[in-house]
Amino acid sequence: DIVMTQSPDSLAVSLGERATINCKSSQSLLYSSNNKNYLAWYQQKPGQPPKLLIYWASTRESGVPDRFSGSGSGTDFTLTISSLQAEDVAVYYCQQYYTTPFTFGPGTKVDI
């Protein structure tokens, strides 16, 4: 299985400031034939299912605010919230879909 790790476990950011979450995979998620990274990011608020934010490591899902951005390649990825809003308080997960079993990172809790 591909093991996903995230750092930090939690972080507190002031409103309007930048939040950065890191995700690392135990093997490369870059598929050479199409030069795409098979990584997604989700946001989960209490009592709700995860919400897709980003796929292909950097493509924002329709309707997701542009303050959310994804970057990285291979085994190291980053989710950045450029200007934290109160509604962004949540747990964020990365997920690899390079191969089954699909696996998720342990999550990073973002608070104000």
Add this chain to the structure above:
Amino acid sequence: QVQLQESGPGLVKPSQTLSLTCTVSGDSISSNNYYWSWIRQPAGKGLEWIGRIHNSGTTNYNPSLQSRVTLSLDTSKNQFSLKLNSVTAADTAVYYCATNPPNGNWFDSWGQGTLVTVSS
């Protein structure tokens, strides 16, 4: 996007079989290139992908659960189902059904989740 809704017993006894159904609306479960997945989340913990089924009937299971899991489709009801046998307290979790778009294996549609507790 499709809408998904889980249903099933909220309490299962140890050693018995957990059975859940996901009802799909907004699209046909028989649509090509859709995979229908189950994902679970113990309270306060992370997400674990259980497995998926394609409209052709092809399945992929998480090896950690493969010996106990069966997924199936009911196209007449536009539903897909999960059976997990020989459950223990470690199987207590919120269970989500989810699906991915035709062009990728990320999960863009999720049910609201249903809590299943394993207890005598």
